[in-house]
Amino acid sequence: MGLRIYVSCYPSTHNFMKTPRLTLLLLAVGAFLAVPAAFAKTLTVGFAQTGAESAWRTANTNSLKSEAEKRGINLKFSDGQGRQENQIRAVRSFIAQGVDAIVLAPIVETGWEPVLREVKRAKIPIIIMDRTVKVSDESLYACFVGSDFLEEGRMAAAWLAKKTKGQARILELQGTPGSAPANDRRKAFAEGIAGHPGMKVVDSQSGDFRRAGGKEVMEAFLKKHGRNFDAVYAHNDDMALGAIQAIEAAGLKPGTDVIIVSIDAIKEAVQAVADGKINCTVECNPLFGPKVYDLVAKLVAGETVPRVQFNKDELFDSTNAAAALPSRQY
Ligand code: GYE
Numbered sequence: 001m002g003l004r005i006y007v008s009c010y011p012s013t014h015n016f017m018k019t020p021r022l023t024l025l026l027l028a029v030g031a032f033l034a035v036p037a038a039f040a041k042t043l044t045v046g047f048a049q050t051g052a053e054s055a056w057r058t059a060n061t062n063s064l065k066s067e068a069e070k071r072g073i074n075l076k077f078s079d080g081q082g083r084q085e086n087q088i089r090a091v092r093s094f095i096a097q098g099v100d101a102i103v104l105a106p107i108v109e110t111g112w113e114p115v116l117r118e119v120k121r122a123k124i125p126i127i128i129m130d131r132t133v134k135v136s137d138e139s140l141y142a143c144f145v146g147s148d149f150l151e152e153g154r155m156a157a158a159w160l161a162k163k164t165k166g167q168a169r170i171l172e173l174q175g176t177p178g179s180a181p182a183n184d185r186r187k188a189f190a191e192g193i194a195g196h197p198g199m200k201v202v203d204s205q206s207g208d209f210r211r212a213g214g215k216e217v218m219e220a221f222l223k224k225h226g227r228n229f230d231a232v233y234a235h236n237d238d239m240a241l242g243a244i245q246a247i248e249a250a251g252l253k254p255g256t257d258v259i260i261v262s263i264d265a266i267k268e269a270v271q272a273v274a275d276g277k278i279n280c281t282v283e284c285n286p287l288f289g290p291k292v293y294d295l296v297a298k299l300v301a302g303e304t305v306p307r308v309q310f311n312k313d314e315l316f317d318s319t320n321a322a323a324a325l326p327s328r329q330y
Contacts, residue, residue, distance in 0.1 A: 067289025157192025
């Protein structure tokens with residue numbers, strides 16, 4: 001194309017000797033101008049996801065995938081299937097492929113130092129998304145973006161204390177052992193009820209953030225504790241929804257006979273709040289796509305970014321769930 005334009009532009013008076021040089025010059029200029037447009041670098045981002053344990057996770061995965069597509073980013077997605085070793089393997093393969101940036105949603109908090117050192121050595125910016133990591137050297141990752149799990153646990157405890165006037169025997173459904181949200185939501189909730197002598201966590205087991213896990217643990221709780229409890233605190237909505245199945249199967253009315261508090265505010269749970277089956281769900285927004293790729297763009301351009309960014313999360317109960325439903329996006 002370019003060649004034809006330049007050649008046809010030559011005035012017919014040009015002598016034979018001058019033409020090849022001018023042609024070359026014009027071609028070079030044309031190529032120089034055309035190259036950035038034609039070969040504008042497509043960013044390649046590797047994303048090591050934890051797995052697909054919950055509706056929250058599915059929404060998170062979809063957000064990163066769809067936003068990558070929108071921005072023309074080449075996303076290499078790896079599903080860790082709930083195993084840290086799979087995630088570590090994925091990160092190593094992203095290094096080997098020379099991606100421009102890595103996004104890691106770490107399934108557990110510890111055990112990341114060696115692979116993060118490898119990422120640092122390869123000079124690839126890595127964003128820790130959703131769950132925090134515990135490392136001795138903060139320079140091992142570029143930044144963190146996620147929710148404040150301690151604040152979520154505090155909000156859940158404060159809501160339950162108010163609802164029960166400080167009197168509740170609580171069964172706790174924990175998330176994945178060793179994960180930041182399970183650790184923090186447990187700790188902050190325990191601290192939140194500590195000032196209320198009438199509130200006590202009478203049992204606490206992991207349902208691994210899964211619906212089936214929540215149902216199984218609740219069935220075991222019901223066998224063990226009979227009716228000797230007042231409330232369920234679930235570290236996520238999927239487990240709360242699983243527990244509801246077990247509670248109903250035992251002939252009890254969730255939301256009335258048993259107060260249920262959980263976290264995530266997936267649409268299905270906000271609907272359950274509106275229906276009176278869950279009493280309160282604390283929001284944890286999974287829609288990180290835009291924020292993550294804004295950070296990637298800045299990091300690749302060598303700009304500095306905030307070390308830590310938390311989402312602002314809300315709380316839904318009978319006072320606002322129905323009104324919020326139409327605008328829930330996940
Ligand atoms: O609450 C849960 C998911 O890490 C915040 O992981 C996330 C949690 C979320 O499985 O549903």
